[in-house]
Amino acid sequence: PSRAQPKKKKKVDVRKEQAQKERMKKKLKKLEKAAPELIPIEDFITPLKYSESNRVRSLPTLSPEESERRVLLLKKWCLFKQKQDEAEKKAIKALVESQQEALRELRLESEELYEAAIRRDEGLFPFERDGPSYTPPLPGYDPPEGKCIDITKVYTQ
Amino acid sequence: SAAARRPWRLFGAMCLLRLPRITQPLETVEEEMAALMQQIELEKSHYSDHEMRKLEEEEQLKRRKESFYDEDEARGKTVIMAQDLEEKWEQKFLQFKAAPRITDADKSNDRTSLNRKLDSNLMLLVKQKIGNQELWLLPQVEWQPGETLRSTAERAMATFLGDHIQAKVLGNAPFGIYKYKFPRAIRTENNVGAKVFFFKAFLQSSDLSQAELKADYLWVTKKELADYLKLEYLKKVNRFLLD
Numbered sequence: 001p002s003r004a005q006p007k008k009k010k011k012v013d014v015r016k017e018q019a020q021k022e023r024m025k026k027k028l029k030k031l032e033k034a035a036p037e038l039i040p041i042e043d044f045i046t047p048l049k050y051s052e053s054n055r056v057r058s059l060p061t062l063s064p065e066e067s068e069r070r071v072l073l074l075k076k077w078c079l080f081k082q083k084q085d086e087a088e089k090k091a092i093k094a095l096v097e098s099q100q101e102a103l104r105e106l107r108l109e110s111e112e113l114y115e116a117a118i119r120r121d122e123g124l125f126p127f128e129r130d131g132p133s134y135t136p137p138l139p140g141y142d143p144p145e146g147k148c149i150d151i152t153k154v155y156t157q
Numbered sequence: 158s159a160a161a162r163r164p165w166r167l168f169g170a171m172c173l174l175r176l177p178r179i180t181q182p183l184e185t186v187e188e189e190m191a192a193l194m195q196q197i198e199l200e201k202s203h204y205s206d207h208e209m210r211k212l213e214e215e216e217q218l219k220r221r222k223e224s225f226y227d228e229d230e231a232r233g234k235t236v237i238m239a240q241d242l243e244e245k246w247e248q249k250f251l252q253f254k255a256a257p258r259i260t261d262a263d264k265s266n267d268r269t270s271l272n273r274k275l276d277s278n279l280m281l282l283v284k285q286k287i288g289n290q291e292l293w294l295l296p297q298v299e300w301q302p303g304e305t306l307r308s309t310a311e312r313a314m315a316t317f318l319g320d321h322i323q324a325k326v327l328g329n330a331p332f333g334i335y336k337y338k339f340p341r342a343i344r345t346e347n348n349v350g351a352k353v354f355f356f357k358a359f360l361q362s363s364d365l366s367q368a369e370l371k372a373d374y375l376w377v378t379k380k381e382l383a384d385y386l387k388l389e390y391l392k393k394v395n396r397f398l399l400d
Contacts, residue, residue, distance in 0.1 A: 098396040102334040
């Protein structure tokens with residue numbers, strides 16, 4: 001028949017286990033309190049091997065004509081882009097005006113058609129489209145074998 | 158307001174656009190700028206692994222020629238040089254032949270084909286009978302009570318291209334309007350003229366073989382519109398077309 005001795009062992013064990021659990025909980029709380037580590041952006045960290053000095057490119061210095069040409073080209077580019085931007089804005093303005101005029105005329109015609117026209121089109125967004133490429137797709141093209149395995153590291157906080 | 162007598166007849170027209178498949182050619186300024194940007198990027202960069210390898214192998218070759226070192230040659234292993242790799246890649250690239258940017262339809266100026274002018278927007282024009290004239294127009298049908306103008310425009314598209322057309326209509330609101338009065342001969346109290354509301358849609362499917370084209374049709378760019386449309390109509394249409 002079991003006596004008091006084995007029973008004491010069980011009680012002590014239970015207390016020891018409880019103390020252990022509390023210690024674990026305290027450790028967990030401490031870890032959680034610490035601020036979460038920021039996810040490193042791998043593109044912004046240059047690997048050390050690229051900062052070695054023998055990697056520096058040796059090129060001839062720019063002649064004054066070359067630097068002059070570059071500065072003038074940049075100025076031409078600036079003007080070109082400005083004109084392009086203005087043309088775009090003008091086109092968009094014309095588009096909006098045209099639409100406003102159309103809606104005004106529609107309103108003069110019938111209120112219900114106008115209401116139907118200014119209702120939001122839920123199916124329009126999100127709108128996805130592949131952009132243009134340099135050459136059109138080649139019909140029946142079989143790309144050479146080989147596949148790319150994505151090895152980007154995914155960090156979780 | 159549904160009971161009020163409106164003297165204008167309403168039409169819904171659809172401007173169906175085939176979006177460009179290839180990039181537009183660059184202007185000279187753009188090309189020069191692109192070259193300059195590449196040059197600057199090259200100047201500011203460091204050597205890559207491949208270039209380091211090439212430099213080291215060049216050094217090795219020079220050393221081998223200058224000091225008749227037998228040890229390297231005695232190894233008997235064929236080492237692939239970076240230069241050989243580059244030549245191999247160049248050969249492979251030259252073997253590839255891309256599809257031409259100027260297609261056969263471009264050369265023959267076949268305006269009914271969708272494969273023409275791959276770098277610009279193409280619009281659908283159909284020949285319709287208005288009154289007693291046959292005119293080139295954006296496909297339009299008359300509005301019927303009980304439908305919205307957008308559905309009228311979609312019906313116009315379906316009338317000329319069949320039901321299996323896949324197009325994304327850009328919203329419920331019309332993009333432009335063309336108003337005209339009927340000639341005095343047929344003008345009445347209740348029928349002063351017509352208002353044509355234009356809607357825009359992007360063509361999604363590039364394959365129109367299933368489309369049953371019921372009338373004369375053309376796919377034209379914005380610049381070519383002037384060849385077909387009347388002046389007043391063209392002015393209104395040009396306002397909502399971005400080139």
